[in-house]
Amino acid sequence: MNRSLHRWFGLIAAALLTVPALSGALLSIFPAAEALTMPAAQRVSVAELAARVRAAEPTVEQIRRAPSGQITAYYYEGDQPASAVIDSATGMPVGSGETLALERWLINLHRSLFLDDTGRLIAAGGAAIMLALAISGLFLTARRAGGWRFVLKSVRGTGDGRLHAVVSRLALPGLFLSALTALWMTAAVFGVLPEGAGAPAFPADVSGNTGVALTSVPLLRETPVDDLLSLNFPATGDATDVFTLKTARGEAYIDQGIGALLAWSDAGWVDTVTRLITMLHTGHGLAWLGLILGFSALAVPVLGWTGLWVWLRGRRDPKLASAAASEADTILLVGSESGTTWGFANTLQTALSAQGVRVYVGPMSKFEPGHWLKARRVILLAATYGDGTAPASAKGFIERFGGAHASAGLPLAVLGFGDRSFPAFCGFAAEVARIAKDKGWASLIPFDTVDRQSPQDFARWGRRLAETLGLDFELNHQPTVPKTWRLPLISRRDYGASIQATTAILRFALPKTSLWQRLAGKAFPRFEAGDLVGIVPQGSDLPRFYSLASGLKDGFLEICVREQVGGLCSSQLIALKPGDTIAAFVRPNPSFRPARGGKPVILIGAGAGIGPLAGFARRNRAGRAMHLYFGTRHPTSDAFYAEELSHWKKDGRLTSVSTAFSRTASPAYVQDILRKDAERIGKLIAAGGQVLICGSRDMAAAVAAVLADILAAQGFNLTRLKADGRYAEDVY
Structure with a gap:
């Protein structure tokens, strides 16, 4: 359930949040630039600062201090309003106080997508989804790692799945903080939060005098600039107006004639928290944090892309409905390279479930006895890859299995899948059975094998299993041919005819696929050199596999084939002419390719x-x-x-x-x-x-x-x- 929610939230978030994420990443640069160019801070009082600014700009109406420490004065040049960044040491302008046009444009895009309140609500919806993604992603990370105590260990896997896990782990704290603070700020804008303390009641007993010396006002002298939020000056010519001082501690009205404190209101907790959250979200005042959040935001399109590919690839992978590992009484683990063994697992799981058995089905790489709280038996269906080695879905199994103690009262059965023409027939499965015996695992039924995906061998083993379990079922496995594509031959190069060892390099065109097919996961899958192409020859349902000499980026599919005496598939391939087609599908073979890095x-x-x-x-x-x-x-x-x-x-x-x-x-x-x-x-x-x-x-x-x-x-x-x-x- 958690995985399903994470997937759908992720797909929606990828659409909703890419623009806000990228704009947020760009906006994170401005606080850092501001921190680098800001004048050095001075330990002065608000009184000294206000006096210096008024001396430099007599028409000043307001002084505002940003969380970063930047001080901006707002005044008039003639009859036009103006603003400037102020050097607190001199009170003189050192730069324009206007927000850059690009920054203002990015802020509007980021906050509301230029859609005003509607856009703010859309952005808030995206933030809520991001928060849900961060939480569900954290649980999935813990589950993938094998428990909360392993959540920081290195990520297993390859390709897009590993990239998705690594990037999400690095970005998760930043995305969680960004989403949470965005929701708070939206709630503040729409008045959902409790009321803050607000301004005190405007005083009725002002002195009616004007012209007090700023440096003689007690509250302004006692307030350091570091506590200042804003200082508003009284309107020129209005003796009833007052100074309005806002600090982190509260808001005050000050008489402009005698400097007396007329009214004071303490800051409420909502105001304090909102200021902190705004600083955390924007990075203003915490430029280093802003950059971290900006880098985290850049992960959103990466996670959206890799998540989409993982999902699309997952739709093509075998999926078996199973009970939770903690609730199952039968643990069925599969070791498969090309995916065919999963079909046998499906047949077995269906038969057992029909008898009321609760079956957990998973890859052998998920060997986790500590999670099998109600298990009564373990069944391993293990194919062998290459020269007796573990298949893709059983990577690391031997090490974990060999290091685990036999579980008392938990008998185990091992069924190997292979091809007797290979010297190491079912070598991996036989090794697993040997280790199980040496470690003292009880045997559910004796070790057995299935040759060349034989339904008869599988049915024979199934009858023995049913008898042992006291159940009544028959394993009637019907092999399913994977979805294939028609690939036309576009060129061929022939060799060896003179020595009766015909070999050909065959190059096939890739099928054309629409954008919709790509998005729906129905396009021809990605592949690399070293992966396998399965070709179903005429007159057979059993595919033959050939190693690929090309990758998807090459724009064609190429294999090198030698004609085998009596070989059904190789003979048909050698007989192809340009324009002829084959029925084919691709199987990944990640263990056979150059490792990443620069090693020879x-x-x-x-x-x-x-x-x-x-x-x-x-x-x-x-x-x-x-x-x-x-x-x-x-x-x-x-x-x-x-x-x-x-x-x-x-x-x-x-x-x-x-x-x-x-x-x-x-x-x-x-x-x-x-x-x-x-x-x-x-x-x-x-x-x-x-x-x-x-x-x-x-x-x-x-x-x-x-x-x-x-x-x-x-x-x-x-x-x-x-x-x-x-x-x-x-x-x-």
Whole structure:
């Protein structure tokens, strides 16, 4: 509920508050500029100041002191009203007292959007929403962190979601203060607040005399300038008028003939609080705070944009209705890379719920036994990514699970999802099951696996689970094909036909999408090189995945495909002609891409594995150190990206390119050129370098063996490099 309110308030606030936020950020500059240019403060009394100003400007009608300490005198030049900033040491004007036209324009825009009272109410509505956002955001931050005591720990995640969390955490205090003070000021303008003390009753017993010496008036002599709010002079020629003094303590009337105090009224708490809140909101008198609030205001459009993208992406992500973790009797956690395992979780959750079981469904990264107050069992559905590693939604699970004590009376079941053609079939799930056994977790049912998303394997496991739980259900899982787009082929480059190893670089056009589709989250999703494109071949419902050699900003989708003997999808792709279309969708693969920062990157690949590595180089316009080691069969038949690699090396996108050819007079493989370049590779890794490998499993294993030797000489190992996120594979 809190997340839903936060989302909708955020979308409305993004529309309502962007203009006030940006104008507020600009307005925060003026108090800072005022503080830098203001004359040095003088420890003088109001009497001395008033005497100096009157000597310099005999027609002065009012002296006003701003919260910043700036003193402004209002007087007449001939018959025209004028104002000037005053140097309290001399009483002389040092600059114009008029508000700059730009500042006045920004103030009107910020306060009321040029719509008078209607605009003020709109702005107040936006402030109320911002206050609700700040409060709900604080609770979401605590929930995301795992509790209030962890609210200040580093933010997990990547991309827009992490940026949104980091920016909101930094801006939240400023936005909370801005919203709260804005609401108070609006309430003051519309008379919603209690009445202040107000001015005292105007005296009837004035002396009727004029011309008292200002320096002889006791109250003016006793009042320091630092306490002054304003001093109004009596109208010229009106012996019944008086001096009106306003200070932080109260308001007084003073006889203009004899200097006697005629009436006094103490300041009320409403007046005092309103002055403080105005200072806090505007920054006048607290320029440093004004700048902080200004920077916080700049976060509003950033939060609006990132929040919108997170929401739109969330609409495409799997969503399973589930009970709260604290109320559920069954905890169902999912480890998935491409999202398909969530479909199995949905089938299981639906079946259990129909039996009256309260099920909490979440990612394995949310392993938090302390929140499972009523849980009676835990079920883990764990896919395996790459060479036995954790999938995206299970990042950090092994560490937390291994460090947790087994919960008494809370049996656990582990079901692995994978592909038996991979050597590390269900390797991650098997590791989880092993740790559970070693830690003493009770077994709900024995560890089992599902091969290639087999509904039959899943149903067999489900029958065993139903029998153990004493329930009557059948897991009839129907795989759902993700939403696909038709992508037309616009160009192709063919290689390897002469050696019966046909490989093609295929470039597809992106679908055209309208603004409405983008806003509604129905546009073709964003992607980067290294992400995966799922292609559904004709005659099959099971997609095949290929690593992308391009990103959305490149304006096209590109893959490198080698035809596999008997391969349904690869054969259809190789047979495509320009104009033909494919049905495709995109899956993020955030663990396989260059890390942020300027550390060197070592790209290692063979054959069609050059695809994503070429994509990384293409986007390296900043000239980050990037070294490519690439193996293929022959320089004439398999010169993948030859022209681009040469160009990228010249313009600095690639620092070096080292190649190995296995079908030449001096055959060599990519691991051979790595071994020859061991010294440089060792230095790059010691300097914080990252290793990205793409290609066949056999190639990746051979490369890993060579790199293990190189790392040993540097005091590193592959396990440490993987744990640090500096070693990633995309193998097939």
